[in-house]
Amino acid sequence: MSFEQSIYDKRNEFYKKFANEFFHKDFWKKVKEQDLQDCCFLCQFYKVIKFRCDTDDNETSKIAFDSMKKKCLGSLKYEKFKEELDLNLSKHTGFKSRFGERRDYMNYFHAQYLDWELKMLNDGYINV
Secondary structure, X not given: OOOOHHHHHOHHHHHHHHHHXXXXXXXXXXXXXXXXXXHHHHHHHHXXXXXXXXXXHHHHHHHHHHHHHHHHXXXXXXXXXXXXXXXXXXXXXXXXXXXXXXXXXXXXXXXXXXXXXXHHHHOOOOOO
16 A cells, blocks of 8 residues: 555545544544554554555544544544554554554455445446
8 A cells, every 4th residue: 555646636535524423423433452453454444544544643543533523533633643542553553553452453454445445436436
């Protein structure tokens, strides 16, 4: 997966649309409870944004935060979100994400995201 200009151009609304369709209302609560699936989904969401938009860590984190804000973050401040995101990235990505349940959850999220991206392409929302 690499940079895609049409996604980059619409990155804020594109990922907000995805988050509204994909994440459940109690998603952040599950992340705080260290639910492995939701923690992996958070990490993979960050990674998808980073790869497709080629943004730095701060912009990527802000896109993820803004995308999930309305549906599942409520009054959470960005700084708290970033702290939890960084904790999860260090805990669940890298070498650890290549094995077991982490790998399965990361792959599942990735497959769901690619299906959604293909839908957006077919609907004319993006073009590649």
